[in-house]
Amino acid sequence: MGGEAGNLETFLKWASQLGISDSTNPLQSTTALCLGNSLFVSHFPDAGGRGLAAARELRKGELILRVPKSALMTRESLLTDQKLAISVNGYSHLSSTQILAVCLLAEIDKGKASMWYPYLVQLPRSYNILASFTWFETQALQVEDAVWAAEKARSKAELDWKESVPVMKELELRPQLLTFKSWLWASATISSRTLHIPWDDAGCLCPVGDFFNYAAPEEAMPCSEDLVSWKEVSSLKFSYLWKFDAKQFNAYLQRLTDGGYEEDISAYCFYARKSYKIGEQVLLSYGTYTNLELLEHYGFILDMNPNDKAFIELDAEICSSSSWSKDTLYIQQDGKPSFTLLSALRLWATPPNQRKSVAHYAYSGSQLSAENEMSAMRWMAKNCQILLNKFPTKVEDDDLLLHIIDKMQNFPLPKEVEYEQMMLAFGGEVGAFFEANGLQKGGSGGDITFSRKMIRSIERWKLVVQWRLRYKKILVDCISYCTEVVDFLSSENLLPNRSNNT
Ligand SMILES: C[S@@+](CC[C@H](N)C(=O)[O-])C[C@H]1O[C@@H](n2cnc3c(N)ncnc32)[C@H](O)[C@@H]1O
Incomplete structure (x- = not known):
């Protein structure tokens, strides 16, 4: 997919036509671009890269973006393709997430003929989630639990892929889309970008809404000993089962998340979690994660992560x-x-x-x-x-x-002399990195x-x-x-x- 090469303006126009809007007035008729009233797309090199910035002063609690149900990419919406639906129906042993990944790759296969094309070209080309780590990167984690988590994530992805290849072959997807690399791309897209929806545990892809970068929830977590159990909802949120007081739990959950699907207006709605000045990055709390969990599901870590x-x-x-x-x-x-x-x-x-x-x-x-x-x-x-x-x-x-x-x-690549210094200081690891990436020390001493x-x-x-x-x-x-x-x-x-x- 095109990544940055994709045309952002075309995408924002397309999104506006689907009813995605950051307007403060829900009745306002569609504008040319879906952003500009409350938000605009900007770049934050130290906090997530592409993200959304405040287009005006935003007050805490304000509605800042609405994405109607018809603009959400879900299994349900993708399976309106009859050929896809018929094939997928024959593979009932596949999980909801595997099916969503197959549907996503099938949509990519359609190229420009896909109604989702303007969105698909905006998706990142690659991800850094744990499952995509090479052997060298996995070992470099050094901590046993983390190495184990990376190995487990990779073998789970491999198993999911192998189980899904037959249906993708039946759909006659391009050979390139049948590879493990493409599968990793699709599952990383789902892992790092889907939002929770009540009717499908695979979640949904939410154009524009998935441009929000992450900030950890500011509220202190309830003590972990007060939580009976917690589970991931294969989405940008965790839900917690609160032992004592359901009311308290609901209040906590509301504070934890700044967006959700609203049945009464059939739209995914995003709210400002705090007040923002013009130009400031507007962040979303996907949930409460340790750095290892962030790495596993989203491919980044926070330098200051309260969780x-x-x-x-x-x-x-x-x-x-x-x-x-x-x-x-x-x-x-x-x-x-x-x-x-x-x-x-x-x-x-x-x-x-x-x-x-x-x-x-x-x-x-x-x-x-x-x-x-x-x-x-x-x-x-x-x-x-x-x-x-x-x-x-x-x-x-x-x-x-x-x-x-x-x-x-x-x-x-640093010049020969720096390379020598690096090898002296970190012989093992730097050497292993170059070797793992098929780069040997250049003899000329020039830059590569x-x-x-x-x-x-x-x-x-x-x-x-x-x-x-x-x-x-x-x-x-x-x-x-x-x-x-x-x-x-x-x-x-x-x-x-x-x-x-x-
Ligand atoms: C839902 S997307 C957010 C939008 C994304 N930056 C984009 O360009 O499409 C989630 C991804 O953004 C990046 N990201 C989000 N918050 C981040 C943060 N605080 N620091 C670094 N990367 C972040 C990670 O790559 C993550 O997988």
């Missing part, structure tokens, strides 16, 4: 000493252990025969004794350090490597210009190093936090002793 988490391996006894679920036992982005991790560590640091008597204090978040607190904090600091020591690169190495990658992004493919590889490599650096920095902050607590408690033994031996 980021670092999981570390815990002794089986720590997990079994309390009834907290394992996925709530993590280090917060500010380096502090989560409420439940602290509580689990406090119980674990209590002799087993005394755990029952202090459990209610631990579960309510109270410290048990100075000794107990210090044991818990020492365990955390020591294990974060052990983990940090195991990684092939340190925080400082990753910082420096990022600096080098930045240089590579801004210039052609990168191909588009290479530029994208550098982009993904940078994302990977940024991700693992954020993870390591959380561990470093955790060590500082725990050490401070231990230092404080060992100087002032202030806490009541709720157990005898701890």
Whole structure:
């Protein structure tokens, strides 16, 4: 697809004809372009690239964009193509998302004959979601859980593709569209751009509405221990099942999202989550994600992500000493252990025969004794350090490597002399990167210009190093936090002793 090459004005005209509008007056007749009243398309190099900016001062809560149901690209709308519908019906074992991906590729196959053509040419040509990571990029994540998540995402995509090839062959799609590369493109489009709709769990593609870039929800999340469970709705939103109070949950959910499908007017509506000045980027909260989840579903990370988490391996006894679920036992982005991790560590640091008597204090978040607190904090600091020591690169190495990658992004391949320096500093990783991308050191000492493919590889490599650096920095902050607590408690033994031996 054309990406930037696609004609934006033609697209905005087409969108206006479909009734997409940013007008404040819902009754206003169609204008030539669908934007200009509240929003305009702009470029934000440090926050998502192409995005939507405020065309006027916007007030918090104002309706800023409406996309009628007829302009949403869904399985239902795409399956009005009889040939497609007949073929797809014969493959009932395919998931809703697989079917949407097949429909999307079938629509691409139609080229200009597709009614969606002006929209399709606006879609990005490539994505950086985890499933598209190469072996080198996956290994460069370094953190076991992340490597595993990337491998799992890739094998799931491969399986989905293999299962879908027969129907795509039956539809006689062009050979290029039958490849795994095309499948990855279609599934990344769906993963990173679909919005939740109540009638189809595959979600919908929403022209213009999918130009909003992401900002993390500002409201603090309810403590994870208050959530019974949470699940992704294969969309830009997560829904949470709130344990105690449905009203409270609904209010929370409303704050969490700034858009949704409205049955009464049959349109997807977007609202300003805060007030914006003219020219400021208008952002949407797709939901609450850690950086690894953002990478998996959307192909980017946030440098400051209030919802980021670092999981570390815990002794089986720590997990079994309390009834907290394992996925709530993590280090917060500010380096502090989560409420439940602290509580689990406090119980674990209590002799087993005394755990029952202090459990209610631990579960309510109270410290048990100075000794107990210090044991818990020492365990955390020591294990974060052990983990940090195991990684092939340190925080400082990753910082420096990022600096080098930045240089590579801004210039052609560094001259021979810089290359030599890079190899000295990062022999293994830089060498492996060049090798993985089929580039050997040039003998001439001159500059080499990168191909588009290479530029994208550098982009993904940078994302990977940024991700693992954020993870390591959380561990470093955790060590500082725990050490401070231990230092404080060992100087002032202030806490009541709720157990005898701890
Ligand atoms: C729904 S689209 C948003 C519009 C997109 N920028 C475009 O040009 O079509 C989501 C994608 O935008 C990018 N994106 C959104 N928010 C971002 C952010 N805060 N930082 C970096 N990339 C972001 C990611 O590539 C993500 O997969």
